[in-house]
Amino acid sequence: AQTVTQSQPEMSVQEAETVTLSCTYDTSESDYYLFWYKQPPSRQMILVIRQEAYKQQNATENRFSVNFQKAAKSFSLKISDSQLGDAAMYFCAYRSAFKAGTASKLTFGTGTRLQVTL
């Protein structure tokens, strides 16, 4: 079974600074997808960024980028120019590539709560 570990329960960053959230995972599969979801106090889970394991290039979405190290099974999220609206719980998630009955399961990490200070 796959596991996802987020070793930082809480992180803090000053506005306009850069912060990196860590995520490691364990799998024996070679083809899979990784995601970062953001859950602000409003509770809605918002997809921040996705990475396909077969792509070597790191995904980027505006101020959000990932550092995907497949051999090390590491998938960290970098937030640049942090804004107050970035304050939220961030979940790292893993999903296998399509196999009947399994592709729909997201395996989540325990989350990292990010505080953004002035």
Place this chain on the structure above:
Amino acid sequence: DTEVTQTPKHLVMGMTNKKSLKCEQHMGHRAMYWYKQKAKKPPELMFVYSYEKLSINESVPSRFSPECPNSSLLNLHLHALQPEDSALYLCASSPGISYEQYFGPGTRLTVT
């Protein structure tokens, strides 16, 4: 329309009540999901519907009964719940079961 909606936002019910949670999406997605999330924990998958058929049931107690009347609508019928069932219930949808999931805002359920 790029959102998943859920009603109600909040629900308080007694252990003998019957209530339903509703989830709707108009993105043409063919897979829909129910998750349960306890405070400060990640979401836990409960059910998956693919093309309006139940695809996955994660050994959820029978007091939770899902229903998918059509491709846009997903219900979760609740009956004889326990206080430990109090949680945030999240609905999600995806274009198919091999695509990323988009979540609704959730229903905060309290069982008294």
